[in-house]
Amino acid sequence: MAQVTFLEAIRQALFEEMERDPAVVCLGEDIGVYGGAFKVTAGLLERFGWERVIDTPISETAIVGAAVGMSYLGLRPVAEMQFMDFIACCFNQITNFAAKSYYRWGAPVPIVIRGPSGGGVHGGPFHSQNPEMYFVHTPGLKVVYPATPYDAKGLLKSAIRDNNPVLFFEHKFLYRRIKEEIPAGDYTVPLGKAVVRRQGRDLTIVTYAAMVHTCLEAAEQLAQEGIEMELIDLRTLLPLDRETILQSVRKTNKLLVVHEDTKTGGIAGEIAALVCENAFEELDGPILRVTALDTPVPYSPPLEERFLPNVNDVVRTARELARY
Amino acid sequence: MPVDVIMPQMGESIFEGTITKWLKKPGQRVERDEPLFEISTDKVDAEIPAPASGILKEIKVHEGETVPIKTVVALIDPEGATTPATEPAQAEEKPAETPAPSEALPEPTPVAPGPTAAPQPVSGEDGRRIRSSPLVRRLAREHNIDLTTIRGTGAGGRISKRDILAVIEARATAPEPSVAAGQAEAAPAPLRLETAVPRERIYFGRYEVQPLSVMRQRIAEHMVLSKRTSPHVYSIDEVDMTRVVEVRNQAKAEFERRFETKLTFMPFFVRACVEGLRAFPTLNASLDGNNLVLHREINIGIAVALDWGLIVPVVKHAEEKNFLGLQRAINDLAERARTKKLKPEEVQESTFSITNPGVFGGLMGLPIINQPNAAILGVGAIQKRPVVIHDAIAIRSMVYLTLSYDHRIVDGAIAHQFIGKVKSILENWQENIL
Numbered sequence: 001m002a003q004v005t006f007l008e009a010i011r012q013a014l015f016e017e018m019e020r021d022p023a024v025v026c027l028g029e030d031i032g033v034y035g036g037a038f039k040v041t042a043g044l045l046e047r048f049g050w051e052r053v054i055d056t057p058i059s060e061t062a063i064v065g066a067a068v069g070m071s072y073l074g075l076r077p078v079a080e081m082q083f084m085d086f087i088a089c090c091f092n093q094i095t096n097f098a099a100k101s102y103y104r105w106g107a108p109v110p111i112v113i114r115g116p117s118g119g120g121v122h123g124g125p126f127h128s129q130n131p132e133m134y135f136v137h138t139p140g141l142k143v144v145y146p147a148t149p150y151d152a153k154g155l156l157k158s159a160i161r162d163n164n165p166v167l168f169f170e171h172k173f174l175y176r177r178i179k180e181e182i183p184a185g186d187y188t189v190p191l192g193k194a195v196v197r198r199q200g201r202d203l204t205i206v207t208y209a210a211m212v213h214t215c216l217e218a219a220e221q222l223a224q225e226g227i228e229m230e231l232i233d234l235r236t237l238l239p240l241d242r243e244t245i246l247q248s249v250r251k252t253n254k255l256l257v258v259h260e261d262t263k264t265g266g267i268a269g270e271i272a273a274l275v276c277e278n279a280f281e282e283l284d285g286p287i288l289r290v291t292a293l294d295t296p297v298p299y300s301p302p303l304e305e306r307f308l309p310n311v312n313d314v315v316r317t318a319r320e321l322a323r324y
Numbered sequence: 325m326p327v328d329v330i331m332p333q334m335g336e337s338i339f340e341g342t343i344t345k346w347l348k349k350p351g352q353r354v355e356r357d358e359p360l361f362e363i364s365t366d367k368v369d370a371e372i373p374a375p376a377s378g379i380l381k382e383i384k385v386h387e388g389e390t391v392p393i394k395t396v397v398a399l400i401d402p403e404g405a406t407t408p409a410t411e412p413a414q415a416e417e418k419p420a421e422t423p424a425p426s427e428a429l430p431e432p433t434p435v436a437p438g439p440t441a442a443p444q445p446v447s448g449e450d451g452r453r454i455r456s457s458p459l460v461r462r463l464a465r466e467h468n469i470d471l472t473t474i475r476g477t478g479a480g481g482r483i484s485k486r487d488i489l490a491v492i493e494a495r496a497t498a499p500e501p502s503v504a505a506g507q508a509e510a511a512p513a514p515l516r517l518e519t520a521v522p523r524e525r526i527y528f529g530r531y532e533v534q535p536l537s538v539m540r541q542r543i544a545e546h547m548v549l550s551k552r553t554s555p556h557v558y559s560i561d562e563v564d565m566t567r568v569v570e571v572r573n574q575a576k577a578e579f580e581r582r583f584e585t586k587l588t589f590m591p592f593f594v595r596a597c598v599e600g601l602r603a604f605p606t607l608n609a610s611l612d613g614n615n616l617v618l619h620r621e622i623n624i625g626i627a628v629a630l631d632w633g634l635i636v637p638v639v640k641h642a643e644e645k646n647f648l649g650l651q652r653a654i655n656d657l658a659e660r661a662r663t664k665k666l667k668p669e670e671v672q673e674s675t676f677s678i679t680n681p682g683v684f685g686g687l688m689g690l691p692i693i694n695q696p697n698a699a700i701l702g703v704g705a706i707q708k709r710p711v712v713i714h715d716a717i718a719i720r721s722m723v724y725l726t727l728s729y730d731h732r733i734v735d736g737a738i739a740h741q742f743i744g745k746v747k748s749i750l751e752n753w754q755e756n757i758l
Binding site: 253280281282283284285320323324 | 457461462479482485
């Protein structure tokens with residue numbers, strides 16, 4: 001098996017799904033001739049032609065609106081946001097049309113909206129955000145946010161094959177930093193299933209996306225102090241894999257939620273409520289959060305460093321919780 | 325953390341209640357289940373017991389005020405156990421003429437000398453506040469562990485999972501020899517209704533969840549307590565009620581005309597039990613540790629089924645009442661039980677109890693002892709049955725009497741002699757009831 005990057009794994013998924021199903025088409029800004037701002041779609045145009053790899057005008061509303069319409073006619077479009085920050089432009093198309101179409105008329109919308117998100121690359125406030133929670137709040141959607149090349153490929157394939165509108169967040173910090181051996185042929189990873197990345201007995205950390213790697217590093221440090229963290233990678237935020245979370249909390253009795261999204265309204269609050277409702281009497285300590293600050297993502301590198309949760313933040317908080 | 329005292333819901337359709345009287349003043353100590361205040365609602369006037377032991381910290385709703393159910397009407401500081409509260413209590417003892425203003429109950433905000441003067445809730449002998457977690461409290465409850473006895477090793481002395489698991493493990497490996505010996509002085513742990521199986525095995529299919537009424541909870545606790553405390557033995561005998569049925573049938577119309585009260589079978593059984601208890605006083609007793617308390621008075625508790633539960637009002641001094649007096653007392657108590665007019669003292673101080681499953685057609689029942697009694701008599705349905713008399717089959721009105729008794733106090737020999745006495749009085753009824 002060859003080592004592939006996170007980005008390459010996504011490209012493989014797109015290639016293989018387009019090979020597999022002629023209904024799969026890609027559309028977005030500069031995805032064809034230019035191969036995409038991050039080169040995720042490089043080579044698609046050459047292989048599948050302009051009818052299936054469509055360069056669009058600079059209008060996210062038009063991209064998603066067109067994708068919804070194409071899906072009504074039997075296609076399975078994969079729409080790219082050049083940066084996920086721009087998804088705010090097509091909020092209405094996604095939340096009012098894509099998400100409610102099946103509910104209102106029984107018309108499924110098998111589209112995927114994918115694109116790079118997240119910070120740590122000094123992209124500033126418009127190119128670093130984590131807008132996933134706007135959509136986690138919207139029934140009718142699925143929201144996926146993988147952390148590894150294997151998952152990225154398997155989950156994107158599942159997303160394309162799913163009959164619901166799926167938002168697929170690709171953390172741009174991981175694109176070329178994370179490499180992994182993945183199996184050559186076709187495989188999928190199911191939507192809505194979290195994975196336990198590390199077994200532990202002292203506390204549970206629930207996280208997703210780039211923070212999975214931050215937390216794994218923190219776990220190694222804590223293990224040297226004798227604190228064994230259990231680490232859950234959510235992979236899918238909507239629908240949330242409640243059972244895996246609750247099962248782990250019942251085992252370790254302590255919970256820390258880490259995310260790169262800002263704190264207020266982040267999924268950590270939802271998970272805390274879930275655990276309080278279902279496993280309050282299993283808790284041996286408060287549910288804690290390590291998240292980004294409640295500010296826009298700063299452009300200045302030292303400020304961004306301060307803004308994002310890092311390994312030290314996780315270690316410090318986890319240590320506190322373990323001792324509680 | 326202070327415990328909220330709430331306005332209870334006394335009936336499904338009741339949404340508010342009026343506080344008619346506070347039985348305690350702020351600063352006074354209350355015990356759990358001790359009457360704390362009186363309320364009046366559309367359906368019932370009742371005394372409301374304290375939900376927890378501690379110091380009554382604050383009264384939020386005063387006498388005469390009407391508030392919605394579930395409103396917090398007072399706060400009890402449960403950990404104020406060691407806080408001396410003798411001064412207000414003494415002031416209470418002679419409340420008549422001299423409400424010395426300096427002795428007046430402390431205002432919520434006494435002028436405090438320093439910033440730390442706000443009273444911290446304390447507990448345990450050394451006044452240490454117990455810090456734990458939901459998990460630890462659950463484990464403590466499940467394993468009947470007193471958290472004040474554990475020293476925490478968590479942050480700030482908090483009792484952590486590790487600490488309580490260590491205690492549980494130590495217990496499992498070294499069973500305490502002192503359990504039996506220590507029983508007498510150790511206050512019994514407050515009972516909680518236990519769930520017999522893991523909770524998830526209860527919820528399946530379609531279901532509805534109804535919270536137990538306070539009365540139901542009390543009954544449940546009492547039944548568990550009784551079964552746990554007293555080894556029950558059951559003795560059964562059959563009594564020929566033909567004569568009593570005849571006596572009653574003959575007297576009924578005249579009795580009810582003359583005394584304007586219903587004539588039932590119950591006073592016959594009460595009268596017979598009084599004679600039986602006189603003859604066998606160990607059945608009219610309570611056990612207190614190693615002492616048997618033989619009651620001089622015979623107070624018969626009589627179970628009354630209600631639409632919303634069960635209550636056992638007490639016919640006091642049954643040994644001093646004649647037949648009419650017994651019947652009047654029984655009818656009066658039953659009627660007021662059904663209209664919720666019983667006073668608390670009327671359901672206390674029973675020395676023996678009778679229950680009557682026969683009312684609902686039960687052939688017989690094996691009742692649970694009404695603590696702290698030594699025994700309870702179950703009266704089945706009176707039915708005509710073929711019985712053998714002098715080698716002939718006759719049709720007689722028969723009843724099964726069952727006696728459940730505490731084998732710690734009473735043995736089968738006494739129990740059967742008691743039933744024999746009751747049987748003999750009923751079968752050979754002599755007393756003129758008119």
